[in-house]
Amino acid sequence: MQNNSDTFLIQLQNHIQVLEQSNRVYEDKIQVSEEKICVLEEKNKYLEFQLKELRRLIYGAKRERFVSNAAVNQLTLPFEVEQTTESVSATETISYTREKAKKRNHPGRIDFPSHLPVVEIHIQPEQSTEGLVCIGQEITTELEYDPGKLFLNKYIRNKYALPNGDGILIGELPSRPIEKGIPGPGLLSNIFVEKFVDHLPFYRQIERFRREGINLTASTIDSWTTQIADLIEPLYDNLKRQVLGQGYLQVDETPIRVLDKTKKGTTHQGYYWVYNAPLQNAVFYDYQQGRGREGPAKLLENFKGYLQTDGYSVYDWFARQPGITHVGCMAHARRYFEKALSYDAQKAGQVMLKIQKIYAVEREARE
Incomplete structure (x- = not known):
């Protein structure tokens, strides 16, 4: 009888061991499954995030506007005694104060600058006013525009023969932006302002000149641009010195497609590096073929102060330079x-x- 009990006990222990082993296997499987579930949940959250971002880019507002609950709560002040909230359905009443709309000025009433010339146009009734007494005037102001007009400056210089054959006396021409060139300073200034301030491409300006009967080619305007750029380079260098001499700079780079001179009709990627001194409201641009740190490192080699940039890794190098405090x-x-x-x-x-x-x-x- 004892042997039977011992045998049963041994079998029971073996069975328990098998069950424990099976249990450990199942626990391991459960743990693996839970880890997979966590990974899938994270992946699902990431995909949901990507989907929301795509939907926002396609359908949503581009402005990243944030209105906090604190700002919303400022619309009403909590003068009432706080009540205990119960978990029952109730009708929510929202109260607000409507501000009386401010009376706006008539949109056509603007203050004209005093330097504008005024052309007075007097209009009399078609009927005879003989024997009538003028009791007042009604004045209507109209803002008009006279398109810029091209004109020619002809510098006529009389030549005088000096006595005894000592040569010729003649007045000197005024200094001109492009010596022996066609354009005057006013025309060049207007071309540059329309191109670089108003962003009017050269080809559109050429079309407008053509309507005025002046046939300019793209190569002509390109040549003028190159010569004027060389002429004002000292101003650019002075601006650059002023900006880089400040103690707080903002730097950023932006890509731009550049025409490739070696292959007609093709472009390559270039970069405009922007250097802004916000406290002085001064900015200059520096062109580089690449996005590496070589360009800004050369310009900022003597800079000391606060350098504000985005998270682009190239700027991390500047954070390690003595005298530079890198801010995000x-x-x-x-x-x-x-x-x-x-x-x-x-x-x-x-x-x-x-x-x-x-x-x-x-x-x-x-x-």
Whole structure:
């Protein structure tokens, strides 16, 4: 009888060991499954995020505007005694104060600058006014435009023969931007302003000149541009020295397609590097063929102060240079929290509110 009991006990222990082994196997499988589920959940969240971003880019507003709950709550003040909230359905009443619309001035009433010439046009009734007494006037002001007109300057210089055959006396021509060239300074200034300020391409300016009966070629205007660029290069160098001499700079780079001289009709990628001194409201551009640090490193070799950039890795090198304090861009940092609002509005909203307060201080300081 004892042997039977021992045998049963051994079998039971073996069975328990088998069950324990099976249990450990299942626990391992469960753990692996849970890890897979976590990975899939993270992947699903990432895909949802990508989908929302794509939908926002296609259908949504591009402006990253944030209105905090704190700002919304400022519309009503909590004078009432706080009541205990019960989990029952109730009709929510929203109250607000409507501000009386301010009376706007008539959109046509603007103050004209005093330097504008005034052409008075007097209009009399068609009927006879003989024997009538004028009791007043009605004045209607109309803003008009007379398109810029081309004209020719002819410099006529009399030549005088000096006595005893000592030569000829003649007045000197005034200094001109392009010696022996056709364009005057006013014409060149207008071409440059329309191109680089108003962003009117040269080919459109050529078409407009053609309507005036002046046939200019693209190569002619390109030649003028090159010569004037050389002429004003000292001004550019002076501007560059002023900007780089400040203690706070903002630097950024932007791509631009550049015509390739070696292959007609093709372009290559170039970069405009922007150097902005915000406190002085001064900025200059530097062109580089690449996006590496070689260009800015040369320009900033003597710079000391605060250098503000985005998170591009090239700028990390400047953070290690003596005398340079590298600061980030709040707009770029804010963007990540703005995107996170749909996933964790409470945490992301707290950061957004702090950034909003920083912007308010910055706006006040700027004003």
